[in-house]
Amino acid sequence: MDAEIELKLFIQPQHHDLLIKILNEHPNSTPQGLKKLTNGYFDTDDLQLRRWDMGLRVRGFDNQLEQTIKTAGRVVGGIHSRPEYNVSINQKTPILSRFPKEIWPTANDLDRVSTSLTCIFETNFERQTWHIYLNDSLIEVALDVGEIIAQDNVDPICELEFELLAGDTSALIQLAMQVAISVPFRLGKASKAQRGYQLAGKSKPFSIEHIDYVGLPKNNNLPQALSTLLETGLERWQLIENILTTSNDIDQQSALWGELRRCVRLLRLSLNQFGLLNQQTSLLFDHLERALEFVGPLQSCCLLLQDGAKMLANINDKPLVCQQLENHINSMSISTQLMSIWQQPEYGQLQLTLVDLLLTTENGQHKLDNYPELGLFANQLQQSSWKRIGKLMPITAKMDSGDYQHVANALDESILVGFAYGEMYPAKKREAFRAPWQDLALGISTLSAYKILRLLSERHQLNIETWLDNKETSLLFAMEQSRKSALKAPIYW
Structure with missing residues (x-):
């Protein structure tokens, strides 16, 4: 299992070339090349995996296939933290039995889920990556450009991800701040999977019927109250966007x-x-x-x-x-x-x-x-x-x-x-x-x-x-x- 910690940012296509130039010229930057990635996201018709807060995909790259499942995690602002499990396979449909048994909810009917899986949507994009050392941390920066496809619906992908490979999470913010001096962007709360489910009509449209009072902690903890106020404000800001x-x-x-x-x-x-x-x-x-x-x-x-x-x-x-x-x-x-x-x-x-x-x-x-x-x-x-x-x-x-x-x-x-x-x-x-x-x-x-x-x-x-x-x-x-x-x-x- 890998614990993925990344900062996701949305950028506009017109800043693509400038962004590549900045990342290529960044001190301690090592370009890792360009890959074409094809991804099929799978679930049952009744969205059982979604209800378990899991995301399942099969990714193709360099004539290889890999299945990945991501389990329940957390998004704080634009920082995504979510456990994931990766397994190499030789077919385009996932094999759930290859994942560890302990990740599944109790009393699950895994055989039924396995036989009911269907491809809900695809995300196909080119990924250009860099490894950048910042202080004592190593960060992989990935620029993804492509599209999400759900039947006849298409949504463009143009986003930047900073993934922490080693070191402190604060390095993600420091590096992003350096890039942000020259390149406009916004925080990316919605993952490709969330956007794909939305595009496929498999999740409810974003809506704000009524923004209620902030749910502050009941234990009178002041730092927790500040954290709740900041997180609530950022979450609602991105939702409204x-x-x-x-x-x-x-x-x-x-x-x-x-x-x-x-x-x-x-x-x-x-x-x-x-x-x-x-x-x-x-x-x-x-x-x-x-x-x-x-x-x-x-x-x-x-x-x-x-x-x-x-x-x-x-x-x-x-x-x-x-x-x-x-x-x-x-x-x-x-x-x-x-x-x-x-x-x-x-x-x-x-x-x-x-x-x-x-x-x-x-x-x-x-x-x-x-x-x-x-x-x-x-x-x-x-x-x-x-x-x-x-x-x-x-x-x-x-x-x-x-x-x-x-x-x-x-x-x-x-x-x-x-x-x-x-x-x-x-x-x-x-x-x-x-x-x-x-x-x-x-x-x-x-x-x-x-x-x-x-x-x-x-x-x-x-x-x-x-x-x-x-x-x-x-x-x-x-x-x-x-x-x-x-x-x-x-x-x-």
């Missing part, structure tokens, strides 16, 4: 971009709370935040158009107003935003930095000795956040549209604090406290939408200023009532 690559619905895309930005902000907030947000990492977050500036306007426009644009009832020339809003959304080039952001090296650098912080946290390198236990720490964060909001929007102040939009980010951060630690508190009291603040956040998004409408009205002579004035006045009145109610609500921590 995967859904965005296949989504064509603008309302869904708007919601997904909002959740992605929320994950990024949660990660930044968590690092800051634990004293781990240095200047370099902060600059990377700033860069991504600027790249996501379109998200707020996108959400505001979609808010106005949802449910048949019912928010625009009784407006003059509603079809024309809706058309101008749709034109405004089209001007944001939403369909190309993800690819554009992926082309920025800072994107992958930030993801790698977060994986590195996650690994060092799990390895106990952040002692957090001067911090209280988790329950008290969460209470302090909640109290500090609530006091900040109270100072920014005191109960005696009268706030207008500009005032509310000025405090939007601070309110968003306060809501995120409650989101990160909310599982630690009674749900009924927690939700009663948070509801008016979330209503205010929705109100601020609506005010932003009205601001966009004013700009469009001026630009295209829509003549809706009176309607906007009335709507804004009515909304501000309701928001003022919600704010005063929220500031008087009893705290739940």
